[in-house]
Amino acid sequence: MPNNQEQFKDLLRKNGLKVTNQRIAILEALSDRPGEHLTAEEIYDVVKKDYPDIGLATVYRTIQLLSELNLIDKLNLDDGYVRYEIGSENPEENCHHHHHLICLDCGNIYAFQDDLLENLESRIKETLGFDVVNHEVKLYGYCKECINNRAVKSN
Amino acid sequence: MPNNQEQFKDLLRKNGLKVTNQRIAILEALSDRPGEHLTAEEIYDVVKKDYPDIGLATVYRTIQLLSELNLIDKLNLDDGYVRYEIGSENPEENCHHHHHLICLDCGNIYAFQDDLLENLESRIKETLGFDVVNHEVKLYGYCKECINNRAVKSN
DNA sequence: TGATTCTATGCCAAAGGTTAACAATACACA
DNA sequence: TGTGTATTGTTAACCTTTGGCATAGAATCA
Ligand SMILES: [Zn+2]
Ligand SMILES: [Zn+2]
Ligand SMILES: [Zn+2]
Ligand SMILES: [Zn+2]
Numbered sequence: 450m451p452n453n454q455e456q457f458k459d460l461l462r463k464n465g466l467k468v469t470n471q472r473i474a475i476l477e478a479l480s481d482r483p484g485e486h487l488t489a490e491e492i493y494d495v496v497k498k499d500y501p502d503i504g505l506a507t508v509y510r511t512i513q514l515l516s517e518l519n520l521i522d523k524l525n526l527d528d529g530y531v532r533y534e535i536g537s538e539n540p541e542e543n544c545h546h547h548h549h550l551i552c553l554d555c556g557n558i559y560a561f562q563d564d565l566l567e568n569l570e571s572r573i574k575e576t577l578g579f580d581v582v583n584h585e586v587k588l589y590g591y592c593k594e595c596i597n598n599r600a601v602k603s604n
Numbered sequence: 605m606p607n608n609q610e611q612f613k614d615l616l617r618k619n620g621l622k623v624t625n626q627r628i629a630i631l632e633a634l635s636d637r638p639g640e641h642l643t644a645e646e647i648y649d650v651v652k653k654d655y656p657d658i659g660l661a662t663v664y665r666t667i668q669l670l671s672e673l674n675l676i677d678k679l680n681l682d683d684g685y686v687r688y689e690i691g692s693e694n695p696e697e698n699c700h701h702h703h704h705l706i707c708l709d710c711g712n713i714y715a716f717q718d719d720l721l722e723n724l725e726s727r728i729k730e731t732l733g734f735d736v737v738n739h740e741v742k743l744y745g746y747c748k749e750c751i752n753n754r755a756v757k758s759n
Numbered sequence: 760t761g762a763t764t765c766t767a768t769g770c771c772a773a774a775g776g777t778t779a780a781c782a783a784t785a786c787a788c789a
Numbered sequence: 790t791g792t793g794t795a796t797t798g799t800t801a802a803c804c805t806t807t808g809g810c811a812t813a814g815a816a817t818c819a
Contacts, residue, residue: 467786467795489776504798509777525682529776529806550734561728569720570743578748579705579714587740588725593733622766622815644806659769664806684777684805 453480453520453535460518474500475511479521479535486524486532486558522546526587548586554595561588608635608675608690615673629655630666634676634690641679641687641713677701681742703741709750716743 457476458468478495479487487495493508512533515521524532536546550559563586570581591599612631613623633650634642642650648663667688670676679687691701705714718741725736746754 462787465795469786469796471797502798506778506799507797510796523682525680527678527680527686531682531776550728550732550736552734553737559732559734561732565720565724565727568723569718572720573705573716573743577705577714577716578751579707579743579745580751581705581743581745582708583744585742585744588728588734588736589738589740590734590736596733596735617816620766624767624815626768657769661770661807662768665767686805 457518457520460520464518466514471496471500471503471507472511472514474503475508476515476520479515479533483535484560486526486534488530488532490530492533524549526551548588550588550590550592552592552595553589554591554599557592559592612673612675615675619673621669626651626655626658626662627666627669629658630663631670631675634670634688638690639715641681641689643685643687645685647688679704681706703743705743705745705747707747707750708744709746709754712747714747 454473454476457473461468461472474496475492478492482495489505489508489512492512493503493505496503496508512521516523516533520536521533522536524534526532547560547562550561551557552559563584566584566586570584573579573581609628609631612628616623616627629651630647633647637650644660644663644667647667648658648660651658651663667676671678671688675691676688677691679689681687702715702717705716706712707714718739721739721741725739728734728736
């Protein structure tokens with residue numbers, strides 16, 4: 450995704466930050482894996498293949514940077530790890546991120562976009578005067594496959 | 605809330621667990637503070653006033669117990685602490701918990717109940733076959749007071 | 760009430776993800 | 790190419806949370 454990469458370099462330069470191989474490599478690792486939710490350690494392992502001398506602290510620092518630049522999204526599943534994934538396609542508009550369906554059986558994570566949430570937010574603005582600018586939604590349940598597997602088992 | 609307390613004792617006994625002063629004290633500390641979101645350390649400090657010899661590990665163990673019994677709810681604000689609060693009034697029905705509006709300015713947390721989410725969940729069931737049984741929603745933005753304060757400042 | 764059993768507690772140490780310190784490196788700009 | 794400064798890699802520290810273990814105490818029954 451060279452488009453994303455050029456945007457990233459420009460963003461760095463605009464903010465007086467330096468373009469380094471490590472930063473590019475980490476963004477690439479995430480860009481190559483859309484839909485995956487990687488921990489810092491997992492990113493570290495991926496990047497080390499092409500860049501064996503990179504340090505874990507650099508991964509943490511770069512992750513934080515990418516997150517502040519809204520290029521990656523954070524996901525906390527309360528399992529002791531914070532996970533990251535590449536953000537939306539057009540990062541310049543402050544568009545809402547996608548949200549997560551987490552299967553309690555197989556652990557798979559599915560994404561969904563939010564349309565109905567805007568109703569909720571406008572109603573909150575009306576009734577409480579609270580202006581929502583960002584949101585994080587996690588829905589827990591059972592995915593189609595696991596539901597089917599259960600039905601088969603109980604036969 | 606003696607009602608809640610008796611329910612708690614019964615729940616413990618039903619599960620072959622013992623009723624201890626520490627467990628009662630921790631549930632009381634949370635019951636006395638509805639709407640507050642306390643860390644383990646904060647609960648520890650509160651309970652120590654009436655029960656100076658309690659250990660921090662007991663607080664952690666009891667919190668986990670109360671959480672498994674659905675008597676308290678967990679809240680993670682990604683600030684390095686997990687917070688807890690007393691759950692809904694009637695814990696026997698598996699009712700949905702309330703959700704949180706977090707002000708990015710003053711840090712206050714406001715609660716709201718979810719009605720519109722059921723629309724979302726039924727639509728997800730239709731389109732993706734995913735059966736939602738629980739959800740966690742955090743909305744970030746600016747509360748009424750902070751919006752007013754800003755308007756005053758900019759005059 | 761007193762003995763018995765086994766859970767729960769308190770204390771302490773360890774775990775484990777994340778961050779800080781700091782000297783060495785390398786990017787940016789001339 | 791040289792200079793200045795941000796960035797990196799290494800290492801140790803941080804800090805919330807969990808585990809181990811001996812002791813205390815709740816539950817049960819005689
Ligand atoms: Zn995702
Ligand atoms: Zn599944
Ligand atoms: Zn709450
Ligand atoms: Zn506010």
